[in-house]
Amino acid sequence: MTPSSTASPASPLLYRPTLNGLRAIAVWLVVLGHWTRLPFPVGEMGRITFFVLSGYLISGIIWKQQVHPGAPAGWGRRLRTFYARRVLRILPPYYLALALGAALPLATLHEYPGWFVLPFSNVLFYRLQHWGEGVGHYWTMAVDEQFYLVWPLLLGLLGRRVGAFLVVAMAGLLFRIGWSAWVTPHFVLVLLPACLDMFATGAILRITEHHPRVQALARGHWVLLAWAVWVVIWGLTHLIGPEQQEIWLLTYTSLGSVAGFLTLAWVLRAPDADYTPRTGFLLHPALQWVGRRSYGCYLYHLLLPVFLQRAVFRLFPATQANGLAWREFWLGPLPTVLVLTPLLLAMAAASWAWLEAPLERWKNRFDYARA
Structure with a gap:
């Protein structure tokens, strides 16, 4: 596939309900991956999909609203509107989650509050070389916020050239390889440059989604x-030995970006009005409900296992007969999922009803100035 270097998005961004269904599946892959601690990285499938989706959506907004350097007059004002809308959508629910985590309390939040208040928790985890209890997932939000800061500038520099974004995607892979070889391979994946392949893949999809070759590949079997x-590459690298596992850690986001690209192309190809067996399941009311509340699900999902663990340890002291056995039972994968799922859905529903939906209405008052 070699689309024209001057190709541009063929249609404006529209509300796509099928993307809500995809968000629901992706966020629960992450949730279940963290709660059950499966040996297979099912959560990474959700994370990669989210990052590719961010690249697609944010690139589309920046191009459509002309909020990048070099756009027609007034782009600076439109850029401020872009950031105001992002701040209203993301930060208030995030800060509420941080406040709940601090009240739990979570030691990492108390010891390093500034790293979480500002979008640099990913850098903190890189410096510490370990995850904080109940807050390890916030590194992806830090990366997303850093992405929002640099992406308008990068799009203004690169234009709408597929080749340029392929170079950016390759730069992400080369950064992981070079940093791992010359600095350290540990926690390199939490740094923004290491995630550029996923964001760039989303931008490429935004440019090429209507290209005939992309449409031909937007099929469920692909x-x-x-x-x-x-999955096969994961299995082979983990069966052979530790050295091959390191190869996997350096390359799996690039490989997953291809799968994420095809997944989104497949979802976007179908008209939302058509409840077809191919993608119509994404319009199921349950998936639509969860998809709208996926941000809340993500925010709170690692706080709840900490709460459960502390409750179980208090209810079943080690000195009590069968106390250790009961602890092991209630903290097992299946009881954890059964107990925490309704709690997480209730918290996400409350976050949506009382905070996110009102903020969404307020955010929509910030209109982009006409170019």
């Missing part, structure tokens, strides 16, 4: 094949 290859 999506399944791409993820199957990803």
Whole structure:
């Protein structure tokens, strides 16, 4: 596939309900991956999909609203509007989650509050070389916020050239390899440059989604094949030995970006009004409900296991007969999922009803100035 270097998005960004269904599946892959601690990285499938989706959506907004340097007059004002809308959508629910974590209390939040208040928790985890209890997932939000800061500038520099974004995607892979070889391979994946391949892949999809070759690849069987290859490579690298596992850690986001690209192309290809067997399941009311509240699900999902663990340890002291056995039972994967799922859905619903939905209405008052 070699689309024209001057190709541009063929249609404005529209509200796509199928993307809500995809968000629901992606966020619960992450949640279940963290709660059950499966040996297979099911949560990474959700994370990669989210980052590719961010690249697609944010690139589309920046191009459509002309909020990048070099756009027609007034782009600076429109850029401020872009950031105001992002801040209203993301930061108030995030700060509320931080406040709940501090009240729990979570030691890492108390010891390093500034790293979480500002979007640099990913750098903190890199410096510490370990995750904080109940807050390890916030590194992805820090990366997303850093991405929002640099992406308008990068899009203004690169234009809408597929080749330029392929170079950016390759730069992400080369950064991981070079940093791992010359500095350290540990926690390199939490740094923004290491995630550029996923964001760039989303931008490429925004440019090429209507290209005939992309449309031809936007089929369910190609999506399944791409993820199957990803799974097979994971299996082979983990069966052979530790050195091959390091190769996996350096390359799996690039490989997953291809699968994420095809997944989104497949979802975007179908008209939302068509409840077809191909993608119509994404319009199911349950998935739509969860998809709208996916941000809340993500924010709170690692706080709840900490709460459960502390409750179980208090209810079943080690000195009590069968106390250790009861602890092991209630903290097992299945009881954890059964107990925490309704709690997480209730918290996400409350966050949506009382905070996110009102903020969404307020955010929409910030209109972009006409170019």
